[in-house]
Amino acid sequence: MRVSRFYLDAALAEGPLPLEGDLAHYIGRVLRLSPGAPVQIFNGSGQEWPGEVLEVSKRLVNLRLAAAIPGLPESPLQVHLGQAMSRGERMDWAIQKAVELGVSEITPLFTERCEVKLQGERADKRQAHWQQIAISACEQCGRSVVPVIHPPAAFSTWLDALNCDLKLVLHHRTEQQLESLARPEQLGLLIGPEGGLSADEIAQAENSGFQAARFGPRVLRTETAPVVALTMAQHLWGDFQ
Structure with missing residues (x-):
């Protein structure tokens, strides 16, 4: 039987867990889980709490959680992706697959050829939206630690702040191959916008x-490039070996 996984931003412990609001609505009204259905709850700490549905009412779902178990281990390769922002669903897709x-x-990036303009409340809403995409991706793929989606940043600001063993920028006109590079523990990966990074950048x-x-x-398209790069990096240095 498939076990549904849910993220909850709260301290978790063995025992009863009453749920209200959006998560209760999703479990009870969208998925229509019934009493006895198995679930697994995580809060981003790296642990998971197996449990089951006890009761479903109009506004409340009651769960019972068992003792915590270790979640899926994270990759030994820590990757900080600097992704130039793109319009529509392309950015959402890139974030989902990267997770x-x-x-x-x-970190979503403003670059010279980036057509997305965000500031103030709009930027905050997009960041929250992208963070929720990351959470949903974790629920689907089995990760117990949720990656951080940072606020959108200027290109130069991100460059100055990034601290990694190895920093890579995708550039199809170079002959440098990944296999020739020493294995890093922290990788900074820079992906340009739809029009590419400028020569100055x-x-x-x-x-x-x-x-x-x-x-x-x-x-590669801006939303395809992180998928290819991350797959190759995980194969060479991460947990795809």
């Missing part, structure tokens, strides 16, 4: 310690 592929942190990245790397002969 499924084990990314540790994501690539130079800025290289002056900040980034190495240009090639991920095949073709030019």
Whole structure:
């Protein structure tokens, strides 16, 4: 039987757990789980709490949790993804797949050719939206630790703040192959916008310690590039081995 997993931003412990609000509505009215249905709750700590549904009413769902168990281990490769923002669902898709592929942190970036303009309340709402996408991806893929989606940042600000063993910027015109690089513990990965990074931005990245790397002969879309790069990085240095 499939066990539904749910994220709850709260301290968890063995015993009864009453739920109200959106999560109760989702369990009781959307999924229509009935008493006796198995569930698994996590709060981002790395542990999971197996449990079952005890009662479903119009506004309340009661669960009973068992003792905590270790969650799925995180990849030994910690990846901070700097993803230039794109319009529509492309950014949502990139974040969702990056989380499924084990990314540790994501910072949405403003770049020269980025067409997305966010500030103030709109930026806060988009960050919250992207964080919820990360949570939903964790619920689906089995991760017990939720990656942090940072507030959107200026390109140069992120470059200056990033501290990793290895920093890579995707660039299809270089001959540098990933296999030639030493295995890192922390990887900074820079993905440009739909129109690509400008020559000045690539130079800025290289002056900040980034190495240009090639991920095949073709030019990848901005939402495809992080999927390919993360897959290759996890295969070489992470938990896809």
